[in-house]
Amino acid sequence: MTPPRSASPAETPPETGSYRRIAVVGAGAWGTALALIAAKAGRSVRLWGRNEADIATIRNTGCNLRYMPGVDLPPDIRATSAMAEAFEDAEAVLLVTPSVTLRDICRQAAPHIAPSVPVVLCAKGIETGSGKLLSEVASEELPDRPIGVLSGPTFAREVALNYPTAVTLAFPFAQADRRAPHTAPASRMALSLGSEAFRPYISDDLVGVEVAGAVKNVIAIACGMMTGAGYAENTRAALITWGIAEMMSLAEALGGRRETIAGLSGIGDLTLTCSSATSRNMHFGMQLGAGIAREDVFHGSPTVVEGDVAAISVIDLANRIGVEMPVSRAVHDILHRGADLRDTFAALWSRPITGENRSLNLALTHPTGA
Numbered sequence: 071m072t073p074p075r076s077a078s079p080a081e082t083p084p085e086t087g088s089y090r091r092i093a094v095v096g097a098g099a100w101g102t103a104l105a106l107i108a109a110k111a112g113r114s115v116r117l118w119g120r121n122e123a124d125i126a127t128i129r130n131t132g133c134n135l136r137y138m139p140g141v142d143l144p145p146d147i148r149a150t151s152a153m154a155e156a157f158e159d160a161e162a163v164l165l166v167t168p169s170v171t172l173r174d175i176c177r178q179a180a181p182h183i184a185p186s187v188p189v190v191l192c193a194k195g196i197e198t199g200s201g202k203l204l205s206e207v208a209s210e211e212l213p214d215r216p217i218g219v220l221s222g223p224t225f226a227r228e229v230a231l232n233y234p235t236a237v238t239l240a241f242p243f244a245q246a247d248r249r250a251p252h253t254a255p256a257s258r259m260a261l262s263l264g265s266e267a268f269r270p271y272i273s274d275d276l277v278g279v280e281v282a283g284a285v286k287n288v289i290a291i292a293c294g295m296m297t298g299a300g301y302a303e304n305t306r307a308a309l310i311t312w313g314i315a316e317m318m319s320l321a322e323a324l325g326g327r328r329e330t331i332a333g334l335s336g337i338g339d340l341t342l343t344c345s346s347a348t349s350r351n352m353h354f355g356m357q358l359g360a361g362i363a364r365e366d367v368f369h370g371s372p373t374v375v376e377g378d379v380a381a382i383s384v385i386d387l388a389n390r391i392g393v394e395m396p397v398s399r400a401v402h403d404i405l406h407r408g409a410d411l412r413d414t415f416a417a418l419w420s421r422p423i424t425g426e427n428r429s430l431n432l433a434l435t436h437p438t439g440a
């Protein structure tokens with residue numbers, strides 16, 4: 071009988087199964103919740119935050135008192151403010167700081183992330199100025215690492231408290247990944263994070279997922295503004311529906327798929343964010359709609375409202391590629407051009423009447439000329 075040959079490096083089969091050690095970058099609400107998700111799924115987790123005092127508190131109390139009070143973190147999560155320690159032996163990375171920080175965070179992290187280690191982007195936004203998707207930004211700054219995105223209906227606190235939800239996890243799928251899906255980063259990442267309360271669905275449409283994540287926050291501000299200004303549920307449902315159409319148009323124009331928008335990262339997250347004052351974006355809009363001055367929203371305390379900056383990047387991108395996004399444009403004009411809230415929303419309802427089905431190709435001006 072021929073003895074088994076020892077595998078030469080060239081013959082080593084690609085790795086399968088979950089990633090054992092995960093670095094989570096960003097110790098805010100969502101980073102902490104994702105660290106918990108990874109730990110519950112059996113991973114060894116390093117949680118990096120820039121604020122040394124906050125990290126010391128997490129280490130001393132076993133709780134992220136600033137961003138996730140009342141939730142105990144297991145010992146499998148080790149908090150650190152040293153990047154070298156955070157990335158030591160990391161087999162996969164989750165980047166979870168606000169979208170405006172992404173390029174800078176990637177640059178800081180690049181020397182510490184080994185080639186071929188997959189990086190999952192968990193922020194929602196589009197780079198201001200360049201109009202680049204966050205995956206494009208990360209690919210520029212972290213060449214040779216597989217870049218993926220995770221998005222869906224996920225209020226951080228609910229996730230941390232183990233209320234069930236489901237998300238979309240998207241990575242590019244190379245031919246080799248299609249031949250051996252269990253070795254693909256998306257599959258291994260899904261196995262690494264999935265549990266009975268956190269169910270990832272795998273996708274290869276990063277564009278669709280990223281467009282959805284950026285636009286839904288802008289639409290949530292619109293819904294908040296109208297709610298705060300005293301309009302009712304019908305109005306909000308119409309805005310959500312128009313929001314879905316805007317997501318689909320932008321995603322398709324950039325090469326994404328409409329079916330992705332119909333999924334968890336699209337309609338799923340949009341429904342969540344546009345229905346609850348737990349959403350910072352919706353709440354921000356509600357306060358503005360109720361007449362609270364911009365500088366006084368959230369009682370003047372700095373809060374991450376991604377839709378505020380996404381209104382600029384989304385409309386900039388839509389202008390460049392010629393996509394109509396009337397609701398997002400209304401939010402943009404109110405937030406960043408000083409447009410009157412009621413007049414701007416009234417104008418949305420006075421647009422020419424069109425066919426709901428695009429193939430009808432109608433545009434009827436109202437007889438009153440309004």
Ligand SMILES: NC(=O)C1=CN([C@@H]2O[C@H](COP(=O)(O)OP(=O)(O)OC[C@H]3O[C@@H](n4cnc5c(N)ncnc54)[C@H](O)[C@@H]3O)[C@@H](O)[C@H]2O)C=CC1
Pocket residue numbers: 096097098099100101119120121137166167168169171175192193194195224225226227373374376
């Ligand atoms: N909170 C939530 O429910 C969810 C949030 N997200 C997304 O996750 C991203 C982060 O949001 P949250 O964790 O909620 O925000 P957060 O305000 O709770 O925490 C933000 C964290 O980023 C850190 N940070 C800010 N600027 C930084 C910089 N320049 N360098 C390094 N660290 C920096 C802060 O110190 C803080 O730890 C956003 O894009 C948000 O849309 C996505 C899904 C759910």
Ligand SMILES: O=C(CO)COP(=O)(O)O
Pocket residue numbers: 194222223224225226287290339342343348349350351352374375376
């Ligand atoms: O993205 C989120 C839930 O999926 C969180 O929404 P907010 O940033 O509006 O709180």
